[in-house]
Amino acid sequence: MSITHCIFDLDGLLLDTESLYTECLQKLCAPYGKNFTTETKLKMMGKSSLEAGRILIRELDLPITDEEYLAKSNALYMETFPSSELLPGVERLIQHLADHKIPIGIATGSSFELYKLKTSKHTELFKLFDPIICTEPMELRLTKPAPDIFLACAKQFSNPPLSMSQCLVFEDAENGIRAALAAQMHVVFVPSLPINTYDPEVIKQATVTLDSLLKFDPDLFGLPAFNDA
Numbered sequence: 001m002s003i004t005h006c007i008f009d010l011d012g013l014l015l016d017t018e019s020l021y022t023e024c025l026q027k028l029c030a031p032y033g034k035n036f037t038t039e040t041k042l043k044m045m046g047k048s049s050l051e052a053g054r055i056l057i058r059e060l061d062l063p064i065t066d067e068e069y070l071a072k073s074n075a076l077y078m079e080t081f082p083s084s085e086l087l088p089g090v091e092r093l094i095q096h097l098a099d100h101k102i103p104i105g106i107a108t109g110s111s112f113e114l115y116k117l118k119t120s121k122h123t124e125l126f127k128l129f130d131p132i133i134c135t136e137p138m139e140l141r142l143t144k145p146a147p148d149i150f151l152a153c154a155k156q157f158s159n160p161p162l163s164m165s166q167c168l169v170f171e172d173a174e175n176g177i178r179a180a181l182a183a184q185m186h187v188v189f190v191p192s193l194p195i196n197t198y199d200p201e202v203i204k205q206a207t208v209t210l211d212s213l214l215k216f217d218p219d220l221f222g223l224p225a226f227n228d229a
C-alpha cells in the first residue's frame with residue numbers, strides 16, 4: 001500500500017476530548033433525570049454540534065429546544081475545552097510525518113470556534129496541518145458518515161493526491177470509518193471508547209485497528225519508518 005497523504009480526525013483521535021464531551025453532556029442531561037449513554041454518544045461522534053444535539057434530544061427525549069441545547073452545551077464546552085490534552089503518540093507521529101514532508105490534514109465534525117479552543121494549548125503542533133476542515137461555519141457540507149469532509153480535505157492539499165486510495169484516514173468513530181470508506185480511502189481505527197461498544201460490522205472494515213497511535217507502523221503503509229523504532 002502506498003500512502004502519500006494522511007488525514008486526521010480531531011476529537012478522540014488527536015485530542016483526548018471524547019472524555020471531556022462525555023463529562024459535559026452528563027452534566028447537561030443530569031438536571032432532567034436522564035443518563036447520557038454510550039449508545040447515544042456513538043451516534044453523535046463525528047457530527048456537527050447541531051446534529052449531535054438533535055440526536056441527543058431525540059434519543060433521550062430531553063425537554064429542550066435545539067437552541068437551548070446549543071447554549072447549554074457551549075457554556076460547558078467553553079469552560080472545559082481549553083484544557084484539552086493530546087493523546088499518546090500524537091506528537092511523535094505528527095512531527096515525524098511533517099519532518100518527512102508528508103502532507104497532513106484534519107477533517108473534523110467540530111466547529112472552527114471549538115477547534116481553536118481545543119487546540120489552544122498546542123498551537124505549534126497544529127500549525128503543521130494543512131488543510132484544516134471543520135464542519136461549521138460551512139453548514140452545507142454533509143458530515144460523517146458522508147465522505148464529503150474527507151474528499152474536501154483531499155482536494156485542498158497543496159499537492160492533492162492522484163487517487164483517494166493514496167490517503168490514509170485516522171479515526172476513532174464509527175461515523176468516521178464509514179465516511180473514510182465511502183471516500184475510497186484507507187482507515188486506521190484507534191478507538192476512544194472500549195472496543196466492545198462499537199458495531200463489529202463497521203470496525204471490521206477498517207484497514208487496521210490499533211489500541212493507541214503509539215502502535216502505528218508507518219512502514220506498513222509505504223510511509224517513512226520511525227528512526228527511533
Ligand SMILES: O=c1[nH]cc([C@@H]2O[C@H](COP(=O)(O)O)[C@@H](O)[C@H]2O)c(=O)[nH]1
Binds near residue numbers: 011012021047107
Ligand atoms: O459525546 C460527543 N462526542 C462527539 C460529539 C460531536 O462529534 C464531533 C467530533 O468530531 P470528530 O471526532 O470528527 O472530530 C464533536 O466536535 C461534536 O460535534 C458530540 O456532540 N458529543
Ligand SMILES: [Mg+2]
Binds near residue numbers: 010176
Ligand atoms: Mg473523533
